[in-house]
Amino acid sequence: MILSSLHRILRLILSIPLLTICCKAADTAYTISLESPAEHRVQVQIILSPGPPTRELQLPVWNALYQVRDFAQFVNWIRVKDRAGHPVQIRSLNNSRWQVEGVGNGAVVEYQIFVDSFGPFGAQLNAHHAFLNLAQVLMYPSDSRNAAMTVRFSHLPKDWHIATPLSPGSGVYTAENYDRLVDAPVELSQFHESDFDEGGGHFRVIIDADPTDYDSDKIIANLHQMVAAATSWMNDRPFETYTFFYHFPRGPAGGGMEHAYSTAIEINAEIIRRTLFPLNSVTAHEFFHLWNVKRIRPQTLEPIDYTKENFTRALWFSEGVTSTAEEIIQLRAGLMDEKQFLSRLSEQISELENRPAHLTQSAEESSLGAWLEGFDYYRRPERSISYYNKGELLGFMLDLAIRDASHDRASLRELFQWMNANYAKKGLYFDDSNGVREAAEAVSHADLGCFFTRYVRATDEIPWNDFLRYVGLHVEQFSISAPDPGFLASRNFDGPTSVVAIAPGGEAEKAGLQVGDIVTEIQGKPAGEESDQQLSRMQPGDTISVKVRSRGRDRELHWKIASRQQFSYQISDLDNVTPEQRTRRAAWLKGEAESAGAP
Ligand SMILES: [Zn+2]
Numbered sequence: 026m027i028l029s030s031l032h033r034i035l036r037l038i039l040s041i042p043l044l045t046i047c048c049k050a051a052d053t054a055y056t057i058s059l060e061s062p063a064e065h066r067v068q069v070q071i072i073l074s075p076g077p078p079t080r081e082l083q084l085p086v087w088n089a090l091y092q093v094r095d096f097a098q099f100v101n102w103i104r105v106k107d108r109a110g111h112p113v114q115i116r117s118l119n120n121s122r123w124q125v126e127g128v129g130n131g132a133v134v135e136y137q138i139f140v141d142s143f144g145p146f147g148a149q150l151n152a153h154h155a156f157l158n159l160a161q162v163l164m165y166p167s168d169s170r171n172a173a174m175t176v177r178f179s180h181l182p183k184d185w186h187i188a189t190p191l192s193p194g195s196g197v198y199t200a201e202n203y204d205r206l207v208d209a210p211v212e213l214s215q216f217h218e219s220d221f222d223e224g225g226g227h228f229r230v231i232i233d234a235d236p237t238d239y240d241s242d243k244i245i246a247n248l249h250q251m252v253a254a255a256t257s258w259m260n261d262r263p264f265e266t267y268t269f270f271y272h273f274p275r276g277p278a279g280g281g282m283e284h285a286y287s288t289a290i291e292i293n294a295e296i297i298r299r300t301l302f303p304l305n306s307v308t309a310h311e312f313f314h315l316w317n318v319k320r321i322r323p324q325t326l327e328p329i330d331y332t333k334e335n336f337t338r339a340l341w342f343s344e345g346v347t348s349t350a351e352e353i354i355q356l357r358a359g360l361m362d363e364k365q366f367l368s369r370l371s372e373q374i375s376e377l378e379n380r381p382a383h384l385t386q387s388a389e390e391s392s393l394g395a396w397l398e399g400f401d402y403y404r405r406p407e408r409s410i411s412y413y414n415k416g417e418l419l420g421f422m423l424d425l426a427i428r429d430a431s432h433d434r435a436s437l438r439e440l441f442q443w444m445n446a447n448y449a450k451k452g453l454y455f456d457d458s459n460g461v462r463e464a465a466e467a468v469s470h471a472d473l474g475c476f477f478t479r480y481v482r483a484t485d486e487i488p489w490n491d492f493l494r495y496v497g498l499h500v501e502q503f504s505i506s507a508p509d510p511g512f513l514a515s516r517n518f519d520g521p522t523s524v525v526a527i528a529p530g531g532e533a534e535k536a537g538l539q540v541g542d543i544v545t546e547i548q549g550k551p552a553g554e555e556s557d558q559q560l561s562r563m564q565p566g567d568t569i570s571v572k573v574r575s576r577g578r579d580r581e582l583h584w585k586i587a588s589r590q591q592f593s594y595q596i597s598d599l600d601n602v603t604p605e606q607r608t609r610r611a612a613w614l615k616g617e618a619e620s621a622g623a624p
Contacts, residue, residue: 052173053071053166053174053203054074055174056177056179057157057163057176057178059150059155059179060180062150062151062182063151064139065140065149066101066138066139066140066150067137067155067162068138069134069135069138070134071135071163072133073132073133073134075130076128076129076169077129078128079124079125079127079128080124080128080168081122081125082122082123083121083167083332084163084164085121085331086331087331088161088207088331089158089160090146091335091398092395094161095121096138096162098120099139100136100137101138101139103135104134105132105133106132107127107128107130107131107132108132113126114126115134121332122332123164134164140155140161143274143277143279145210145281145282145289146279154185154213154214155211156210156211156213156233156270156272157210157211158207159176159207160207163176163203165203165331173200174199174200174206175197175198175199176191177196177197181213185215186216187212187213188211188213188218189211189268190209190268190287205285208284209287210270212233212270216232217233217234217236218230218232219245223249223252223253224252224257226267227267228248228252228267228268229268229269230245230268230271231269231270233271233272234272235273238275238294238298239294239297247305247358248308250360251305251309251355251360252267253358254354254355254357255313258353258357258441259438259441259442260442261316261442263449264285267287268287268288269288269308270288271290271292271304272290272291272292273291273292273294274291274294275294275295276293276551277551277553278553279291280292283315283318284315285319285320286315288311288312288314290304290308290311292304296555305361306351310348313347313351313354316441316445317343317346317350317441318344321441321444321448322343322448323338323343323454323457324454324455325337325338326343336396337393337395337457338389338393339455339458340416341419341458342420342457342461344413345412345415345416345417345418345420346416346420348413348416348417348420349416349420349421349437350420350437352366352417353438356614356616366614367498367596367597368596370418370421370596371500371595374594375592375593376414378594379406380406381407382406382408382410384484384486386410386484387482387483388412388415388480391411391415394412397409398517401523401540402525404517406513406526419480419481421492422476422480423437423440423465424613425492425493425495425496427440427469428613428618428619429495430471431471433612433620434618434619435468436612436616436617437616443467443468444460444461447467462474462476489594493596494606496606496610497599497602497603497606497610498596498598499596499597499598500594500596501595501597502594503593503595504590504591504592504593505591505592505593506565506588506589506590507561507590508560508561508563508565508567508588509528509565509586509587510533510560510587511531511533511534511538511584512524512527512531512533513526516552516553521544522543522556523543524573525540527540532585533582536582536583536584537580538571538573538582542573542575543574543575544556544572545573545574545579546571547559547560547569547571548570563586565588567585568584568586569586570582571583
């Protein structure tokens with residue numbers, strides 16, 4: 026947080042003399058050719074306008090996901106010519122940065138890059154479609170990242186169309202700077218588009234999936250309710266047009282990714298055919314991100330540094346409390362009832378309490394740890410907690426704390442609206458957890474220092490019942506005998522499911538399962554999104570069948586499910602719920618403060 030602010034001041038000081046010498050930063054024009062779908066290769070041409078004689082080009086090492094993914098690994102070759110067509114030498118400064126000299130009159134840079142990573146945070150070209158997160162594909166000139174840029178697409182297969190939130194203009198899309206450009210994903214395919222209007226906003230729904238796998242009328246009906254619920258909750262709609270990109274693959278799927286004017290969401294087709302509940306949840310989450318993280322943004326994520334990790338202590342808020350809002354939006358939209366809501370909240374408490382690391386890793390530390398999530402060991406329950414999980418719970422408890430402290434005159438809603446007015450609308454960024462505390466105290470007129478010290482910065486146990494009593498609820502702990510498969514597997518976003526821990530001496534170990542094995546199938550179904558539920562449905566004594574791969578060898582293993590004692594948490598009514606508690610609960614479930622108006 027301190028490092029980043031200092032970095033920003035330094036950049037500002039350094040950029041002043043540069044700007045006065047060069048007058049105006051050069052414009053950059055990109056052309057992306059989809060020449061070889063079968064080989065997953067795109068060719069990029071960058072026309073650099075006249076500018077300084079020496080230029081540097083940078084390909085981001087990360088984007089969107091808080092993980093270093095080194096996109097330069099996919100660059101097959103790069104070459105440069107001057108405007109007269111003469112070759113110019115290009116030199117690698119490191120793996121993702123290049124330098125060219127003698128290009129004061131401008132230059133043409135060309136390179137070929139392999140793109141075949143699926144998912145909402147990937148870049149992929151194949152015979153069926155292209156879906157591009159442009160930061161994985163486009164290098165930026167380091168001296169003009171903040172200047173206007175254009176991009177066009179060539180060699181599109183016949184019948185493919187283009188969908189992107191970028192501003193269109195006769196085949197060329199424009200963005201005011203690189204950050205804006207790469208915050209706009211692009212879908213190129215024979216997608217299906219359904220648009221609708223709601224509350225003065227225009228919404229584009231781009232679906233690239235088999236039409237027999239989904240019902241677009243149902244999806245649109247839910248979207249209407251959801252965007253109405255979210256914009257009314259925030260009393261704001263900071264866009265004219267917003268785009269939903271959906272992919273429903275019949276194989277593994279990757280979740281959702283937020284952008285300022287769009288979201289890309291991918292869910293397995295089999296799930297979509299059965300229920301829209303997971304789609305509603307992830308959509309509500311990503312849509313709310315258009316405020317929380319895209320506009321209500323921690324200082325530690327600005328300015329974005331594409332060359333290395335951007336450490337932030339605020340993901341418990343930017344991600345976790347976005348999950349809190351996700352639940353509130355679904356309640357307000359009528360897509361979830363009180364019973365479902367309380368059961369999901371109980372599950373979240375069980376998840377946190379059953380992870381030993383909740384006593385050793387704070388919410389802030391788990392935010393910093395996001396950059397380690399690609400490592401199997403880090404995801405073990407004794408090593409880390411999830412900032413989504415604890416952050417969501419902190420969001421609900423903070424909501425109750427604000428209501429209590431303000432005598433029902435403010436809630437989480439007022440906190441978000443305050444941050445929207447005092448940061449987002451003013452183009453300012455908040456100071457991580459301190460900024461959230463500032464907002465919470467401004468709307469509640471109370472000192473909430475203890476909450477932030479104990480539950481955000483430190484690892485004190487959260488006294489659930491002290492908070493829940495306010496709305497006539499309490500949580501009870503039960504010791505249950507749960508099915509124990511004898512191993513723990515997890516996956517990193519779009520990565521494979523891998524075994525991260527095995528119970529010593531257990532049946533899984535005896536069957537030959539090893540840490541590091543890639544789990545491909547459980548009970549005949551591909552390992553992935555639904556494996557957890559599948560395992561939880563099994564009973565002690567059942568035989569589990571697991572297919573794994575390691576060192577290129579496939580094995581099928583079978584063993585008997587054991588049982589283990591673990592805690593389960595369930596939220597229910599207090600014995601004597603008072604009328605005040607009932608009124609407060611009704612307001613809490615609506616996401617509204619009981620007494621309207623500012624405190
Ligand atoms: Zn998120």
